[in-house]
Each structure stands twice: as structure tokens, then as C-alpha cells.
Amino acid sequence: MGSGAWLGFGLTWASATSHHSKQDMKPLEGKxxxxxxxxxxxxxxxxxxxxxxxxxxxxxxxxxxxRLKGNVEQLAGTFGEDTLMVPCDVSSDEEIDRAFDAIRExxxxxxxxxxxxxxxxxxxxxxxxxxxxxxxxxxxxxxxAYSLVALSRAAAPMMSQGGSILAMSYYGxxxxxxxxxxxxxxxxxxxxxxxxxxxxxxxxxxxxxxxSAGPVNTLAARGISGFSAMLKHYEAHAPxxxxxxxxxxxxxxxxxxSDGAAAITGQVxxxxxxxxxxxxxx
Ligand code: NAD
Numbered sequence: 001m002g003s004g005a006w007l008g009f010g011l012t013w014a015s016a017t018s019h020h021s022k023q024d025m026k027p028l029e030g031k032x033x034x035x036x037x038x039x040x041x042x043x044x045x046x047x048x049x050x051x052x053x054x055x056x057x058x059x060x061x062x063x064x065x066x067r068l069k070g071n072v073e074q075l076a077g078t079f080g081e082d083t084l085m086v087p088c089d090v091s092s093d094e095e096i097d098r099a100f101d102a103i104r105e106x107x108x109x110x111x112x113x114x115x116x117x118x119x120x121x122x123x124x125x126x127x128x129x130x131x132x133x134x135x136x137x138x139x140x141x142x143x144x145a146y147s148l149v150a151l152s153r154a155a156a157p158m159m160s161q162g163g164s165i166l167a168m169s170y171y172g173x174x175x176x177x178x179x180x181x182x183x184x185x186x187x188x189x190x191x192x193x194x195x196x197x198x199x200x201x202x203x204x205x206x207x208x209x210x211x212s213a214g215p216v217n218t219l220a221a222r223g224i225s226g227f228s229a230m231l232k233h234y235e236a237h238a239p240x241x242x243x244x245x246x247x248x249x250x251x252x253x254x255x256x257x258s259d260g261a262a263a264i265t266g267q268v269x270x271x272x273x274x275x276x277x278x279x280x281x282x
Pocket of ligand 1: 036037038039040042043044045063064068088089090091115116117118119143168169170212213214215216217218219220221
């Protein structure tokens with residue numbers, strides 16, 4: 001039996017475009033993706049954006065504010081001078097509306113959305129969780145979890161041919177990780193939001209998943225006290241005895257965006273050198 005027969009409609013992207021042979025066709029060719037969360041070249045969003053770009057997707061970038069504009073222009077500019085980059089502070093409904101107005105001016109559809117955004121006030125990541133103020137709790141959930149709901153609601157009407165929405169989570173959502181504090185609680189909300197969004201958007205063939213990444217040395221990670229100890233801890237105790245590298249997050253991000261993951265939705269996929277399976281350290 002030819003592989004196409006049992007893989008069924010998963011391969012229609014290859015057969016639908018007659019002027020390309022199956023070998024030439026890149027997995028995300030013809031797709032338009034929105035990437036939210038590039039701050040600099042170490043950002044996980046940048047690793048996933050590179051994988052999506054190399055797979056043939058056309059990308060749009062949002063950035064948090066003028067402070068990061070230059071960085072994003074420098075990075076995303078390497079994908080072509082006309083790459084669309086729009087400011088979008090996700091704590092503002094008006095900025096989200098304006099960003100999507102700008103995106104709709106350029107593109108009549110969207111296939112992919114990457115949400116790679118988190119924030120909690122620094123003091124909430126230093127003391128005990130019990131000390132979390134009402135305001136720090138609100139901000140962490142607003143920026144790190146609610147924003148996935150808001151961006152998905154704005155993106156979904158543009159995903160008329162189905163789509164893939166991807167958010168970044170961390171193990172602190174399900175177990176206590178020292179100093180991760182309110183960010184862990186916000187990640188639990190992000191992961192639950194992923195499931196509810198997956199149920200809402202499933203009938204439109206829009207999939208929503210999270211990657212739960214092992215620690216990666218980024219700007220956001222440096223805000224967590226004891227972060228370098230975390231890297232050492234994973235190296236010592238994860239089954240693979242090493243930390244993940246951003247390219248591996250890019251590869252999983254590409255898989256989840258591709259037709260290979262066409263029946264995967266509402267899931268949290270661990271890309272953490274296996275750390276999450278351990279119940280007691282060896
Ligand atoms: P990063 O600092 O490069 O990215 C965080 C991004 O969030 C930045 O681009 C920042 O501008 C953006 N952001 C924060 N507040 C925002 C707001 N109000 N509006 C718009 N954007 C805002 O760090 P990163 O590690 O690449 O983080 C990306 C995602 O990956 C986050 O969700 C983070 O929690 C998650 N994650 C990171 C790790 C890690 O170890 N680095 C592990 C697991 C999950």
C-alpha cells in the first residue's frame with residue numbers, strides 16, 4: 001500500500017498543488033503565521049519563527065512596545081524587508097484591535113498563531129507565593145494567560161481554512177517549582193485556557209496546543225531567581241541529562257503547526273528532556 005493511501009487527507013497539501021512535486025513542497029508553504037513574543041534573538045518565539053519561516057510560512061510579528069521595536073526589526077527583517085511588524089501590548093484590547101486591523105490590511109487569512117508571552121512583577125518571583133499581591137496576581141494572569149484568549153478570539157475569524165494556535169508553558173503549572181510562584185498559577189490558567197479554546201475552536205478545525213518547555217536562558221527566564229540552578233538541576237536529573245536547546249522547541253513548534261499534528265488539539269506537549277516524567281530523582 002502506498003503511504004498516501006493510509007495517511008489519507010493528511011497529504012492533500014502535497015497533491016493539491018500540481019506545479020510542485022511532493023519533495024519540493026515545504027510543510028508550511030502558503031501558510032501565514034502571526035508570531036507574538038519576540039524580544040531578542042534568545043526568545044523562544046524567535047526559535048519557532050525561524051522554524052516556521054524555513055518551512056515556508058509567511059510571518060507577521062507583534063512586539064510589546066518601542067523598546068523592543070529595533071530588535072524585532074533587525075531579526076524579522078532578515079525574512080524580507082516587507083515583513084509586517086506591528087506593536088501589540090497584549091494587556092490592551094485597543095492595541096490588539098489595532099494590530100489585527102494592520103494584519104487584515106496585509107493578509108486576508110491567518111493559519112498560525114504563536115503566543116510566546118509571559119510577565120509577572122519581579123517581586124512576585126522573589127518572595128514566597130503566599131505574599132503575592134492582588135495586583136501581581138492580576139497582571140500575571142492578564143498578560144500571561146488571558147492574552148491567549150484575546151489573541152485567539154481576534155485570530156480565529158481569519159483562520160477560515162482551519163489553523164494552529166500554539167502557546168508556551170512551563171512545568172510550574174502542575175507542580176511547585178521554587179520562585180516560579182504566581183507564574184506557575186498563571187501557566188495553569190494558560191493550559192486550562194488552551195483546552196477550553198481547543199473545544200470552542202475545534203469545529204472550525206483550529207487546533208490549540210501548548211509546548212511545555214524545559215528551562216532556556218532567555219530574558220524572561222532571567223527574571224526568575226535561582227534560574228541558573230534550575231538549568232543545572234535539569235542537567236543532573238532529566239532523563240536525557242541535558243537541557244533543551246531552542247532549535248528543539250522550534251522543531252516541535254513546526255510539528256504542531258503542520259499537518260502531521262492535524263488531529264492533536266488541547267494538549268500540553270513536554271519538550272523538557274523528559275524531566276516531567278520523574279517522580280523521584282536518580
Ligand atoms: P522572552 O523574554 O524572550 O519572551 C517573553 C516575551 O513576552 C517578550 O517578547 C515580551 O516582550 C513579551 N511580553 C511580556 N509582556 C507583554 C505584554 N504586555 N504585551 C506583549 N508582549 C509581552 O522569554 P522567553 O523565555 O522566550 O518566553 C517566551 C514564553 O516561553 C513565555 O510564555 C515563557 O513563560 C515561556 N517559557 C519559557 C521558558 C524558559 O525557560 N525560558 C520555559 C518554559 C516556558
